[in-house]
C-alpha cells in the first residue's frame with residue numbers, strides 16, 4: 159500500500175502550519191484514516207501540541223540519518239494517529255554543512271523504504287526554506303499551504319510558489335497543491351479581499367472551508383490537546399471536520 163505523503167508548508171512563520179497539521183490529522187484519524195504526522199521543525203511545536211514534551215527522544219532525525227526506521231519511530235498518540243517527533247539531531251541536519259547532511263533526499267529515501275499501513279503522512283515543516291523544507295519537497299507528492307489573509311502573506315505566497323516551481327522543474331514532478339485559508343476573520347474586509355485575490359490566482363486550489371481565527375484554537379497547544387478534545391463540537395472543531403472532508407473529497411472554492 160502506498161501512503162499519501164503531504165508536506166504542510168509555508169516559509170512564512172505563524173500562518174497555522176502546525177495548527178492545521180494537528181487538527182486536520184486528528185479529524186482524518188477520527189474518520190478512520192490511519193495517519194502519521196512528522197514533526198519536521200526543530201522547535202518541536204507539533205509534538206507539544208499533541209501533548210508529547212520529551213525533547214531527548216529520537217525521531218525523524220535518526221530516520222534521516224539511517225539509524226532508525228519509520229515504523230519504529232512512530233509513537234501512537236491518538237486512535238489511528240501516530241507521531242514521529244523531530245529528535246535532537248534535526249537541528250544538526252538543518253545546520254551541518256558536510257555533503258551528506260546537505261543532501262535533500264534523506265527523507266524521501268527513508269520514506270521510500272515503506273510507511274506500512276498508513277493512509278496519510280503529514281509533514282509539519284519549519285518556517286524556512288532551508289534543507290529541511292527541501293527534504294519535504296523531495297519526499298512529498300502533495301503540498302498543503304496554510305495561508306493567512308493579510309497583505310504580507312500574499313507576498314509570501316508568490317515567493318513560495320516560485321520556490322515550488324523550481325523544485326517541480328528540477329525534480330521533474332508536478333505537485334497536487336492545495337491552499338488552506340487559516341486564521342480567517344470573516345468580518346474583516348481585508349480577509350475577504352485577500353481571499354478574492356488568492357482565488358483569482360489559484361482557481362480550484364483553495365480548500366472550501368476557511369479555518370476561522372478563534373480563541374480556542376490559540377489555547378489548545380498549551381493543554382496538549384487537539385480542538386476535538388479541548389472544544390468538541392465547537393466552531394473550530396466543525397471547521398476542521400469540514401476541512402478534512404474537503405481534503406478527502408477534493409472540495410475547493
Ligand SMILES: Nc1ncnc2c1ncn2[C@@H]1O[C@H](COP(=O)(O)OP(=O)(O)OP(=O)(O)O)[C@@H](O)[C@H]1O
Pocket residue numbers: 170171172173174175176177178199203283284285340341342369370371372373375376377379
Ligand atoms: N485559526 C486560529 N485561531 C487562533 N489562533 C490560531 C489559529 N491558527 C493558529 N493560531 C495560533 O497562532 C500561532 C501560530 O500558529 P501555528 O503555530 O499553527 O503556525 P505555524 O505556521 O506552524 O508557525 P511556525 O511558522 O512558527 O511553525 C499559534 O500560537 C497558534 O495557536
Ligand SMILES: [Mg+2]
Pocket residue numbers: 175176177199203282283284
Ligand atoms: Mg509550526
